[in-house]
Amino acid sequence: MTGTRVLVLNSGSSSVKYQLIDMADESRPASGLVERIGEEGGTADHAAALRRVADELDGQGLGLDSPELAAIGHRVVHGGTRFTRPTLITDDVLAGIRDLVPLAPLHNPANITGIEVARRLRPDLPQVAVFDTAFHATIPEAAARYAVDAATADRYGIRRYGFHGTSHAYVSRATAALLGKDPAEVNVIVLHLGNGASASAVRGGVCVDTSMGLTPLEGLVMGTRSGDIDPAVVFHLERVAGLDTDEIDTLLNKKSGLLGLCGDNDMREIGRRMAEGDQAAQLAFDVYVHRLRRYVGAFTAVLGRVDAIAFTAGVGENSVAVRTAALLGLDNIGVTMDPVRNAVRGNGARVVSAPSSRVTVAVVPTDEELEIARDTYALACGTAGG
Template sequence: MLVLNSGSSSVKYRLMDMADETRLASGTVERIGEPGGVADHASALRAVADELAGQDLGLDSPRLAAVGHRVVHGGTRFTEPTLVTDEVLDGIRALVPLAPLHNPANITGIEVARDLRPDLPQVAVFDTAFHATLPEAAARYAIDAGTAERYGIRRYGFHGTSHAYVSRAAAALLGREPGEVNAVVLHLGNGASASAVRGGVCVDTTMGMTPLEGLVMGTRSGDLDPGAVFHLARVAGLDTDAIDTLLNKKSGLLGLCGDNDMREIGRRMAEGDADARLAFDVYVHRLRRYVGAFTAVLGRVDVIAFTAGVGENSAAVRAAAMRDLENLGVVLDPVRNAVRAGGPRLVSADGSPVAVAVVPTDEELAIARDTYALAQG
């Protein structure tokens, strides 16, 4: 299986042998459309093909059985991995207004791969699909129902492939089936989201109609009073594009302290930097708020799983987020939490009613598995 993740300015790829799920090749083409980079996504995909051919793993290999593509937005139409046809591709194009920065690049990746290997099954795996199970009470916003229906305004959620993978891996770490486990998954990277997973089924998540809602992120604000947008328009004179840039690219940790790297923020905090401390505290406060909220949604939590760059690597964030939650059944082991290791591991104390785990995410493997299952079926 070849997995392609065509982002707004990069293409990540991984070639997998599904007989034993080994990685045969992987890499990233970056700075697409920028000085020093390739011209466009089509050029990037052809560069991937050339790289694989140089390793005797070319796209013309008879061993290649299918290509799996990450697609950010599936709306309410695409709620599971889908074999790409012309009609499906038209459906993904129709969703571009909901994901204008991501779906066009995803579409280009599919189109080029189909051109290079028209004989192969192409499978779209949607970031929003895992969250399609949200009950209406969690998915709906309290605005005029007709307007919401007309313009597709509802909670879709994102990072779904990661949340699905991590929730299942966390259950396996506990030695239980996913259907037996209630999990809160905290995907903390430059983009960040949380989900409440009841018995393997997502019932709530923090990102909404767009990836802007929810947790504090590297450059995104997360939750914000909508009235602040009107205030910026009326009083500051900012237009919609300027507000969009402010909230998506100049907010979050970057907006609070000038850095969006948690490692640098930690270094600055150790030196007594007040802005860095405030940014960390705002970040953790929002995180703790949602841990409490999702505990209430689930009623019973078996495991809280940290994943992605910050979640997997920042012991300080995990410690601060889990501090003083003994009444919720959470008891962190500070020694285990401080240990750096590569695989899934528990960082909670023995006997903690709620397990706390660090589970490295692997979205490419998850996409490969979904692609393989669909291509075989």
């Protein structure tokens, strides 16, 4: 195999994102997004969307039939307990991913469709599934298990899986590099704060705890998801409000979080409203930050020693206010922020804590596509690819 390029595909329910990455130098010859799949005025289906991706690449002289294309990497949301590392896709593997649809009914079906279409377009090419859950497969049973009936949990796969794994893997290693150390020497708390948000505790390059659980609903306050909540709220809404399961699912996943608290899920807009004295926006911000601080404290206890806290994704990388409020007054656990450093905006990884801070606080832009490309190239071509 002589090609050095990997096509990374992220097939969502109504969109396909792609990046073509040349692993010789990790450059990006092409990238794009096909949206509104199956919607009026949009692309008919995923097969048509993938053909459009192929056409866009052809138009740039980078077609799917190019000998430079070494492999295709697919983001797959849920790997369950079966798929705990990047996996070459076979018919059996695809069937296994399909078996996991009940654990990710909104995500895995779209991922599967993308894989099926790509395999039809290039049946000769190695294709690799990279799972959002895989990085978290190392968490110990004490962290993975819920305290529910064990037989029921085993029968229905009820346990903590965690998500955003490609981001947490990439950022934890990039944070170690920023410190000039090997990942095995560093304990990191990673805070992936986008519209979806999650935290992880990474000891020596290995994930030992994470905030998301059976689904991406658990954990931090998110754009539209509630995060941690008393399970009895579900029963209360059934009995008192008369809501059915689907209505509660929609409420907690799509109408809660920042959106539910103040009507906005964009942290920039919430910040603007706070500056104008909007109390609902202020409360939403305070609830969001309180949950963050709770997880920073909990994961500090889990790790015992924390060398770095890394902020990533849209909010984590761009919100000075969130970073400030989340870590304010935590000198007792070794965190001392530098307001000048923290206020500086930039595109690369950077330290925002004071030189005297025992725990380094960093902003580390995530790159999930590159993480998927590296995993795909290493497995398909037998090299780390940078």
